[in-house]
Amino acid sequence: MKYNMVTEEILNKLIEIVGSKNVLTDKEKIETYSHDETPKEQYACMPEVVVIPKTAEEIAEIVKIANKELIPITPRGAGSGLSGGAIPVFGGIVISLEKMNKILEIDYSNMMMVLEPGVITNDINEVIAEKGLFYAGYPMSVETCFIGGNVAENSGGGRAVKYGVTNRYIMGLEVVTPEGDIVQLGGKLVKDVTGYDLKQLIIGSEGTLGIVTKVIIKLIPLPTAKVDLLVLFKDVKSAIKMVPKIMTEEKIIPTSVEFMDKLSVQASCQFLNEHLPYQKSGAMLLIEIDGNREDLVNDDSETIGELCLANGAIEVYVADNCTTQERIWSVRRNIAEAFMVVSPHQSLEDIVVPISAIPDLMPELDRISKKYNIQIPCYGHAGDGNLHATLVKNPESTMEEWYDIEIKALKELYQATKKLGGTLSGEHGIGYKRKDFIGIVSSPVEIDLMRRIKKAFDPNNIMNPGKIFDVK
C-alpha cells in the first residue's frame, strides 16, 4: 500500500479545521508523538503532522480528507502503550486526543459516566469516589493513560480477577469510522443484542477500525475495605496451585492475585532496600481482598491465609493498613524499574496461559533464559494467567546482539506460550511490536477474518496501518 505525503494544501485544510495552533509540524514538538512506552530507539517513527482536534466533527473532517488523499492516520491517547500502537509507522497524520479530555456527564441514577477519550483513567475515580462509586476497569498505568486508550487496548490490570477488564464496563461508544462517518454504538444500556456487537469489536481493535470520540462507562459501588496478603511459597507450583483453590474451596473471589517469582522479588527488594524475607521463598502471591464490610474482608483474608498455610505456604503477611499495603505493592510495582538497573534494554511482555499452566511455563522461561544468556523475571496477574515475563538484556552483550537475541527469544517464548494453550498478549495488545509474531498463536483463518474486517471498515487502509497484522 503506497500512501501519499501531507502536502501544503492538505496542511492548510487541517489548519482550517482545527486552527493553526492545533496543527504541529515543528520537528521538536512532534518528536514526542513518534513513540510510546516501547523502546524509542527500536520503534519510533516521525509523523508528518500532529493534529489536535476538539470534537468528533473535526476528526470526521480530517479522516475524510485522509481517506480521500490516502494519508495514514494514527490516533493517539496518552502514549503510555506498550505495543507501539500509537506510533505513526507510515508517517502521515497523528490525531492526538489530548484536548478531548472532558467528563461530559455523571449520571448517578444510571450509575454511568459519559467521557471524552482524553480523560485520564484515574481522574474518573477521583471525581466519583465521594459519591461512593467506582470505575473498576483500569490498568496499572491508571495515573497517566486515557480512557480512549483503555478502550483501544481493552486494558486489563491487576484487579481483573474480580472486576474483569475494560470491556465489561464500556456501555456505549461514539466512533469516527475510517471513512469519516460518526457512529453511536450502544448507549446507557446494560443489555443490548440489537445486531452485531460493533462496540465490542471496536474495543481492543487498537485504533485500526476507527477513532473513539466518546465513551459511556458503567460504575459500580466503591469498595471501602481492603486487605492485602503477601504469601510466601517454596516454589511456583505450590503458589499457583492455590489460585483456583481460593475460589473453589473457599468461594472467595479475590480482587487481585499477583504472582512474583524469586528473581523479581529479589531485584525489587534490593532496588527498594526492602527487607521482605524473599530468600526463603521460591515464589510469592500478593492477594488483595476488597469489599464493603470490614469484618467480612477480614474474615475472608483470614480464611485465605489459613488455606495457604494448610497448603504449603511458608509464611503469610497481612497488610491491613495503608502503610503496609503500600510497602508490599511497592515491591510488585517496582519490578520493571528494578531491572532497569540491570539493563535499561528490556522487552516487557504480557503473555497469557491457562492458570493451571503457569508452573509449566517456568521451566520454559528458564530454558530460554539459559539459552540466550539473559534474565527473564516473571511476575504479574496469576489470577488471570497473565504474566509479565520480561526479557532483560545481558549488560555484556552489544545492542546488535541484543536485538538479534530479543527476536529469537521472543519467538521461543511465544511458541512455548502457544504450546501451553496461551496467547501473545493479555493487556498490551499486538500493535507494531508484536505484529510479526501473531501468526504463532492465531491461525491463518483467524487472521484472514481479521483482515477482512479491517478491509470492510477501512477499504483504503488509512486508519492506524501497520498494526496487529499486515494488510495484504
Place this chain on the structure above:
Amino acid sequence: MKYNMVTEEILNKLIEIVGSKNVLTDKEKIETYSHDETPKEQYACMPEVVVIPKTAEEIAEIVKIANKELIPITPRGAGSGLSGGAIPVFGGIVISLEKMNKILEIDYSNMMMVLEPGVITNDINEVIAEKGLFYAGYPMSVETCFIGGNVAENSGGGRAVKYGVTNRYIMGLEVVTPEGDIVQLGGKLVKDVTGYDLKQLIIGSEGTLGIVTKVIIKLIPLPTAKVDLLVLFKDVKSAIKMVPKIMTEEKIIPTSVEFMDKLSVQASCQFLNEHLPYQKSGAMLLIEIDGNREDLVNDDSETIGELCLANGAIEVYVADNCTTQERIWSVRRNIAEAFMVVSPHQSLEDIVVPISAIPDLMPELDRISKKYNIQIPCYGHAGDGNLHATLVKNPESTMEEWYDIEIKALKELYQATKKLGGTLSGEHGIGYKRKDFIGIVSSPVEIDLMRRIKKAFDPNNIMNPGKIFDVK
C-alpha cells in the same frame, strides 16, 4: 439473492457425510424445525432438509457444499428462541446441533468447562453444583435452551444485574465459518487482546457469521445462600427510583431486580389463584440477593428492605425459604402464561432503556395500549432496564386486524424506546421477527458496517440469511 434448491445429488452428499438417519426430508419430521417460540402461524418456514451432524468436521463439509452450491443454511439449537433466528426463511438446509450435546471437559483447576453447543444450559449447573461451581450466564429458558443458542443470542436473563450476560463467561469458541473453515477463537484464557475479538463478534451474531461447534465457559463459585424480597410500591416511579439507590446508597448489587406492573401481577395472581396484595400497589419489585454467607445475605436483604420502606415502599415481603421464594417467583414467571388466557396471540418484546427512563416508558405503553385497544403488561429485568413489554391481542379483533395492529404498535413501541435512549432487544435478538425494525434504533452507518462484516465473513450470504438485516 437467488438460492439454489437442494437436489438429489446434494442430498446424497449430505447422507454420505452424516449418514442417512441424520438427514431428514420427511415433511412430518421436519415440520418441527420450521419454527421457534415465535408464533408459528406468522413466522414458520419449512426447510428442504434437516441435517443432524455430530462433529465440527461434518458441519464444515456440509457448509462447503452449501457455499459452493448457493444453498442457505440455518443453524438450530433448541428452537427456544423468541426472534425467529432458527427459522429457515429461504428453505435450504437446517443444521440441527441436537446431537452435539456432550460435556467434553470439566477443568476444575482453571474453573472452566468445554462443551458441545447442544448441551442444555441447566445441565451445566446440575453437573458442577456438587463441586461448588456455577455457570452464571443463563436465561429464563435455562431448562430447554442450548449453550450454543445462548452464544448465538448473547442470552441475558434475570440474574444479569450481578452476573452479567452470556458474553462474560465465554472464554473460547470453535466456529465453522460460512466458507467451511474451522477456527478456534480464544481459549482457556481470561484475558486475551491478541488481535480483534472475533469471539465477542460471534457472540450475539445469531448464527449469521458461522456455526458454533465448541464452547469454553468460565465457572464461578456457587452461591449457597439466597433471599428474595417482594416489595410493593404505589407507582412505577417510586419502584424504579429504588434500583440505583440500592447499589449507590447501600453498595449492594442484588442478583436480580425484577419489575412487575400492576397489570402483570394482577393477571398472574388471578391465573395462579395467588393472594398477593396487588390491589394496593401500582408496581412491585422482586429483589434477589445471593452470596456465600447466610448472615451477610440476610443483613443485605434487611438493609434493602429498610431502604425501600424509607423510600415509599408500601410493604416488603421476605422470602428466605424455598417455598415462599418459589411462590413469588412463580408470579413473575407465569405472567406470559397468564395473558395466554386473555389471548394466545401476543408479541413478547424485550426492549431496553436506561434504568432511569423506565418511568417515562410507562405513559408511552399506556398511550399505545389505548390507541390500539390492546393490553400491554410490562414486567422484566428492571435492574438492567430490560423490559418484557408484551402486546396482547384484543380478543375482540380479528387476526387480520391484530397483524395490522401488531406492526403499527410495535413500531410505536420501538420509536418510544429509541426516544428514551433505548434499543429493540436486550435478550431475544433481532432475528427474523424484528429485522424490518432495526432501522428505527440503529443508524444507516451502523447497519452498513454490520452488512460489511456479514459480507466479509459470508460473501455468498448462505449462513442464516434473512436475519437481523437485509443483505443488499
